[in-house]
Amino acid sequence: MAAQPIKFGIVGCADIARKVSRAITLSPNSTLYAVASRTHEKAAKFAKENGFPDSAKIYGSYEALLDDPEVDAVYLPLPTSLHIKWAVLAAQKKKHLLLEKPVALNVGEFDVILEACESSGVQIMDATMWMHHPRTAKMKEFLLDSSRFGDLKTVHTCFTFAADKNFLETDIRVKPDLDALGALGDVGWYCTRSILWAADFELPKSVVALHGTVYNTSGVILACSASLQWGDGKTATFHCSFLSNLTMDMAVVGTNGTLRFHDFVIPFEENKASFGTAVKSGFTELVTGWEPKPSEHIVTTELPQEALMVSEFSRLVGCVKFEGAKPEKKWPMYSRKTQLVLDAVKVSIEKGYQSVEIVE
Amino acid sequence: MAAQPIKFGIVGCADIARKVSRAITLSPNSTLYAVASRTHEKAAKFAKENGFPDSAKIYGSYEALLDDPEVDAVYLPLPTSLHIKWAVLAAQKKKHLLLEKPVALNVGEFDVILEACESSGVQIMDATMWMHHPRTAKMKEFLLDSSRFGDLKTVHTCFTFAADKNFLETDIRVKPDLDALGALGDVGWYCTRSILWAADFELPKSVVALHGTVYNTSGVILACSASLQWGDGKTATFHCSFLSNLTMDMAVVGTNGTLRFHDFVIPFEENKASFGTAVKSGFTELVTGWEPKPSEHIVTTELPQEALMVSEFSRLVGCVKFEGAKPEKKWPMYSRKTQLVLDAVKVSIEKGYQSVEIVE
Incomplete structure (x- = not known):
């Protein structure tokens, strides 16, 4: 990779985030940069147990991670009812979004997330690994x-x-x-x-x-x-x-x-x-x-x-970040239709x- | 087998009757005894092409086969709309009945067939081979x-x-x-x-x-x-x-x-x-x-x-014929529920x- 790897922040320490953290580590164009939980202690424990580098940022709140300007992209495995709040905020903070499924409680909520991504010009993809x-x-x-x-x-x-x-x-x-x-x-x-x-x-x-x-x-x-x-x-x-x-x-x-x-x-x-x-x-x-x-x-x-998923997501984020490309519309279209x-x-x-x- | 093999009459020369004729030949307790078609010529051709013994009876009408007292059982692969007529007649003539599926156009028709079998004391089984x-x-x-x-x-x-x-x-x-x-x-x-x-x-x-x-x-x-x-x-x-x-x-x-x-x-x-x-x-x-x-x-x-199907059917027919047993009710119950x-x-x-x- 000529370009820098995409820096990921994990928002929420769900079980599935362990698998995705490993996938980010395995993905050559992606790096574990930060993790946030509702307490600093939980985030630190998660980072320690899931292969985060020593330099990784540990946040005791989701907002703090989203405020870190170094974070390129977030992986968001929060409960579905919280997606609209945190996915919209992440998009507003210009973070590209790898979002767990189901993407929202209904398509109306998902459209709000999509609008936020669109107006910020960030890539969104759901985490359907297969x-x-x-x-x-x-x-x-x-x-x-x-x-x-x-x-x-x-x-x-x-x-x-x-x-x-x-x-x-x-x-x-x-x-x-x-x-x-x-x-x-x-x-x-x-x-x-x-x-x-x-x-x-x-x-x-x-x-x-x-x-x-x-x-x-x-x-x-x-x-x-x-x-x-x-x-x-x-x-x-x-x-x-x-x-x-x-x-x-x-x-x-x-x-x-x-x-x-x-x-x-x-x-x-x-x-x-x-x-x-x-x-x-x-x-x-x-x-x-x-x-x-x-x-x-x-x-x-x-x-x-799951590492191929992260790689493809990071490739698209890289296109936006380094080459000024537009986000790929196919992935949010798949999510919305589902x-x-x-x-x-x-x-x-x-x-x-x-x-x-x-x-x- | 101590008992004589069950003598089958094939009523109708459908394609599937070729497979079942072979199955009867393969089945140790069963024998191809007669075949009927709407013309003698068609029945003779079928017998010749499907391994019937030279002694097999060739009939140019279904009635004639059903009137042969030597026939123990018939295999009936006729179109479904004809089942009620021929299955009932076969039962009345005391022929045990291996009936192609679907057994009837509806359960009302099948119940008429079942009544005829019951009052004649013959075994009925549908030809669901698997x-x-x-x-x-x-x-x-x-x-x-x-x-x-x-x-x-x-x-x-x-x-x-x-x-x-x-x-x-x-x-x-x-x-x-x-x-x-x-x-x-x-x-x-x-x-x-x-x-x-x-x-x-x-x-x-x-x-x-x-x-x-x-x-x-x-x-x-x-x-x-x-x-x-x-x-x-x-x-x-x-x-x-x-x-x-x-x-x-x-x-x-x-x-x-x-x-x-x-x-x-x-x-x-x-x-x-x-x-x-x-x-x-x-x-x-x-x-x-x-x-x-x-x-x-x-x-x-x-x-x-299909040969195991014929063998099981003939075993049950043999129980009725040689041992005076009652027909097995499980098979018509399966057919009726289907x-x-x-x-x-x-x-x-x-x-x-x-x-x-x-x-x-």
Whole structure:
């Protein structure tokens, strides 16, 4: 790197910030520069345990970190209800923004964040790591190949994990004042994003949540499902839950081909990941077997997907900072569309599983 | 076998009857005894091409075959709209009945068939072959293991194939007067059956078809999806279609485990089949990989699943014929429940995707 690495400030010491701190360390164009927590002590402990250099700045308040003119970019893993306040303030302080998902409680809030980023000219990207794995690009090649895959017809995704008693009682993701979207905003975010990714971010025309939503006693969603419909006949379904064994399935079916994999958010292994494809699948004579059979493809990666995410974010920040480029609009567009679909699913649930039109 | 093999008559020379004729030949307790078509010539040609013994009886009408007192059992692969007539007549003639799916156009028709079988004391079983693969029993062991699998939470199945122009114009499965249930009755039958199988044949409380049904110009369903809900919070979704690449996915998610396989109706290979399980799946430290990872299990079989189906059917017929046993009720119960769910999906589509209660 000819240019200086991008200096990151971590705003909030959530568990996930540990993984992202390591990713920043691994990313060659990025450096851990500062960390803020609500107390100096917590921030210092986090810095010590997560590979921050001795020179790192330790802040006992988020404001103090945002006031540090040396901070180029912030990673913001705060509870969703706090995003609007701190993401807007970060943008106003000219900090580029790597924002945890769900990006906001609803698209109205996210639009306020986007306006702040736009008027400050800062890059914003959500922290959906799997988008940056080289496997994702390889799979996209397959989906865009009209001969091997053809036209997209249907997608199904499922992301569940079996939360333990402690999670179900204390995690921010089950608290109505912190992460009111619950499982829909957490695991459902990935389901929705992956469906939109498969559909080249063409928004569905309408969304219907499926009967069977499970809530906790505070009314936060612990499990739900939805179906999505496009004007051209494409359909998708997803299921997300905190109440079932960890499962991450994605299947994309086209007129000619099928793509599937079972670790779409976090690959089974850090440095290699696989996906299965089937092309013009058929049966043997007398329908006693398949010909051709599906095949598996392995994609290796030197850096884990979260480090590639940080690298891509920092590359874009560098373009703005060192070359005067405009922020890349594709990433906030992805975030906004994902949030729009989540919002529609929530409305559909609230309206007794009615169909909800998606209005961009 | 001490007892004589069960003598089969094939009623109708559909393509699928070729596979089942081979299965009868492979099955040690079964023998190809007769075949009927609407012309003697067609029946003779079928017998010659499908390994019938020289002594086989060739009939130019279905009635004639049913009037042959030597025929123990018939395999009936006729178009669905003809099932009620011929299945009832076969039962009245005291023929045991291996009936192609969907078993009828609706459960009302199937109940007429069941009454005829009951009053004649004959065995009826539908020709859902995969139920008889040893893999299916192995997978059931997994699903019943409360420690490895836990409680069932959700199921997703998808069975699609890309019908060619000829199929979409001429196949009986797209003709309203022959197979009015279209893709729902054909590929959707397997999706529904597999979901019920995973749920131990506990009927869902209600069914909602999902927006996006595709029809041909005659109003026959070419693609559709549905969601199923049980009273205890279990849910399921399926997608079936004649318009997408051949795909046969099934995923069953419990509180502790996950089962999945991608060839649930017809295994990729005839003599071995695999399935994947994951138990108490979790992440490595820092959530950079999985621990434990899912594992694959291979089940071999000497006889293909369709021959095992014929063998089990003939075993039950033998129990009735030689030992005076009562017919096994489990198989018609499976058929009836599958048909009940299909009916409910169809009603839901017709009612504009309303929720439809399942009444046994």
